[in-house]
Structures are given as structure tokens and as C-alpha cells.
Amino acid sequence: MSSSRPPKRARRIDSTEPPDEDLPIVKAGTPPPELIPPAPFEHDDKFWYEDGNVILVAERVGFRVYKGLLAAQSDVLRELFSDSHPADAQRIDGSPVVYVPDRAEEVRSLLSVLVEGKSYITKRDVRFEDLANWIRLAHKYGIADLLENALALFRSLFPSDFASWARRGALQSMHHSITAVNLARLTGTTTALPCALYECCQLPIETLLNGVVFADGTTEKLGTEDAHRCLAALPVLGAQLAVAVTKIADIKFDNACPNPTRCMKEIGDIRREALGDFEVPGNLLQPPLFMGELHPRLQPQASTQSQESGASLVYQVHQGSPTKRCEGVTGVLG
Template structure:
């Protein structure tokens, strides 16, 4: 056994043992925030004599937990910070911090920590299209994209299935998805076989669906109000035929990119009249929204309630 360098307080009232690391901390603080810890500390445990405030031979309970030292350390940093905190410094947590907060927050019923961590994930793996298009990033700042594997696992653990569509969509961009990634404690984070199968199949289905939206958007027909339908139709047709030069981008980009990502625009103009431009924008928006509402179906996953609010609106 070795003492943790960060969390070993000479006046701590409990020794927590996680694998081969001992943490001497304050049982009362943890008991306030966790009914599970409170009950755990009320039980009988082996004790060790320690010194507290100059008194020797004070019995200190030794409580063994099944968590990794790395995960436990993240939780202790929340409730027993070792440095001065500032409300003016925004902190972007790592995946390891968020993952530990969700898993241990659920296990020990630390509800505020658990809920705040899920809210963080919901911000970056949203259930609304406009929030996703505002992000324009596949992961939170500083997170490798393969952490979406862990987000899928956290979604399954927590039951927050609304996290799944964007997380699965992110995983379709991974070339070594089966390998997973190495966690802080050296263990490997991988997908369950069923979720791995979902991600493999989702890549093709998502590409097909997004290409269909793009082709429908660029269907070479003019708007009913168009004053030069032949000219505008030819411009749209040329844009459609020109997609072959952007094939790699079409297959690898965000499936919810607008059509303007792939067509040639000169001097900020597409080359069609205002009526046809409005028609194209409407087609693009409606097509992407419809695909977003169908995203769980396209990915072949079950997400109750997905798209209902957007469809009603």
C-alpha cells in the first residue's frame, strides 16, 4: 500500500483504500454529500491507530472501495479541493473527470455532481439540430474524438439515451473504433459488441441518408415564383453535377453540413434568383431537420422522445 500524495491529511478521520492506494480524508464531508458513503461509514470496519491533533493511538476506520485511485481522486478534488477555487476561471473538464463524475456520482448518489456532469455531456452531444450546428465540433475542447466511445458507455450506464445519436455519429469517423482507448488507470475503454455493430452499420446508413438530403436539395427545378426558370435550373443542375469533385468531402464531413459547403459560390452569390435561393435554403433546412428527427432510426438505435419537440414546433 502507498499513501496518496494529494489526499493524505494528518487529521483525516477515515482511510479509503482504492486498489493499492490509501487516501486519508474527512468522513464527515463525504457523508454530507453522499448517503451511500454515510451508510458505509456507519458500518463496522477494520481500524488503524493514528495521531490526530497531538493525540496518539486514535482509531481510524479503514474502508476499502472498488473504485480506481484515479476515479476516486477526481471525486475528492470536487469535495475537498486542494487549491484555491475561483468563480472567474471557467474550467473545461477532461473526459476522465466527467466519466468519473458520472460513474461515481451515480454509484454514491452524489446527485448534483452526477447531474452537472450529464448536463455537460448533453451540451456537447445534444438532441437538437440547431445546438449541434452551433457547436461545429466533434468533441469538447481537449477531448480526442474517440472519447465518444466512452460517452456511449456513459449513456448506457446513466440511461440518458439522448446522448447516443451524436456519440454514435462521432464514432463513425473513427478508423480504429474496435480498439477503443486507454483510460487513466491503464484499462481499456471499448464498446459493447452490440454498440460496436451499431457504429459499423451506422457509417454507411448515415452517408446514404445525408447524400439523399443533398441531392434532394439540389434537385434542378426552379421555384414557382422564378422569373427565369431555365437559367436557375441550369445553375442548380451544374452545382449538382459538380458534386463529383467533392466526393471525399461528401463522405467524410459532418452529414449536417449545408449544401453551400459543397457548391461553388462566387462573390457570395450562388447564381440563382432570390426566389430560387430561398427555395434551396428551405429544402436544405427541411431536409437536414427531417434527417435529424430520423437520426436514431438511421443509426438503428432506440431513443425514446427523440425529435418530438422539434417536430411539434
């Protein structure tokens, strides 16, 4: 009786069995070697067109789409498809199977704009995860117009001025700030770094050092230099907070105020309103002060009109130059 090892049993594409551990790892863009059973994958629920002519496989999820449509938008993808033409390439119903090392969620996000149209970006509220996927894969596969549009939206989320930041609202998750820093580094979008790094500084120290694990099991963490940059900024932010509290408390009005009692009450209201901003737990320095802005009602030599008495209120705030006050912080985080 022969002692030779019997050949491995071929698997169906829709098999749910785990692959043999000794199967070779398939590199991006190349089909499995000849005579080796392909790794099983499942059809994507959304992007599996029966008349598609190429199958992208990412994380054991297959996307059957249109080769020409994708190739027209990316030279990198066109070259990838051209490498899948050999006679021994894996095919299903005549369609070549191309393996990519991306996450299935990333490919799904990319196809949502390449197949459904780039106007998809502006027709609905964009999830930050989708935006991040567009930026990563558009950068990787050289899809210039998608990258440009996605980065424009990205810059609006992490602007370089407070007025834009205030209009943005809160992040969908503070953990997205880590992803934002990494995207800014990847694409050279340096204007987004101070804002993104500042928001990273609001995260727990453990998260700064170890990153965050997302729902799909992937981990996103800061690079070593950026993590160190945030740690170095923490005492600077704390010191700037103390300075800001002191400056806001030192509000004075001059002799031009016709109603001292009314002016004092108004100043007290402004002081309490401003100092209340610092009671928010977790924030080392509120965004207006970090961006070099005063409280909206605390402007040097400002005048306000009391709605009740009609008295003109003139007061002085000894806060120094907002730009210089924040140079130490932005210098650390930029």
C-alpha cells in the same frame, strides 16, 4: 529445529515492495483481516490532509480527507465509513483506512468537487475524463446534485439537435464517444445516444469492436449490442450520404429571379460549398444532414440578397422532408 513457516514480515505503509501473492484480496469498504499486513499505498499528492480523519485507498493511492464532509454528501459513503469502525480495522494515526474498488483517477476527480466545491465544474474548462468520472462515481455513490450538474454538461456535449451540436465543437478525442455511449446507458440519458453512437461510427472498425486503451491502462469498449448497432448503421449512413449529394446537386431557381446569370453563379457557389462538406475524410454523413438539417444556405423556397448586385435570388431545393430523411439513421442509432 522447527519446520513451521515463519510469520510474514510486516510492511511499512510507504513500502515500495510488491505485495505477497498469497495475501487475500480486500473487498471494497472492508479493512484487511486481522494480523495480515496491509497492502502498501502511497499518499496522494493533492488530497492528503494531515488533519484528515479517514483514508480512502484506491489502486494503492491513499487519500486522507474528512469523513464528515464526504458523508454529508453521500449516504453510500456514510454507510461505508460506518462499516470501518470495528476495533480490528486498519488505522493510521487514528484514521480508519477504507478500501474502494475505484480507480485512483476517478477518486481524485470526485474529491476535486466534493472537497473543493461543486462550483469547480463551472470555473474552468472541464476535461472529459473528469466529467466521466463525476458521472460514474456520483451515480455509484448516490450524490444526486453532482450527478444532475454533470449530466447537464454531458447532455450539452451530446445534444439531440444540430444547432446545439454545432456550438459544441469537436470532442477532445473521438475515442470519448465510446465512453459517452456507456455513460448514457449507465444513467439512462437516451437523448445523448444518437449523437454519441453516430460519432462512434466514425471510429475504425477495430476500435468499435475492441475498444480503446487509455493512458492509465484501462480499456473502454462498447457493449455488444451498441457495437452491433454501429456496424448496422454504417451502410445506412453511406446510403444517406449518397442521397444527400444527389439532393444538393439538384438545386433549381424559379422565374422570379431577376438576374439569371447572377442566380446561377450564386447557386454554383452554394453547391460547391455544400459538396465540399462531403470531402472531409472519415465522415459517412456530415452532422447537419445526420441531424435532419440542410446546409444553412439551402432552405426550401429561400431568398438571399446578393451583396454585389442587390438582386433577389429565389431557388428551390428538392430534398424531401429532413425528418423523414434521417428517420432510418436515428432509428438504427437511437
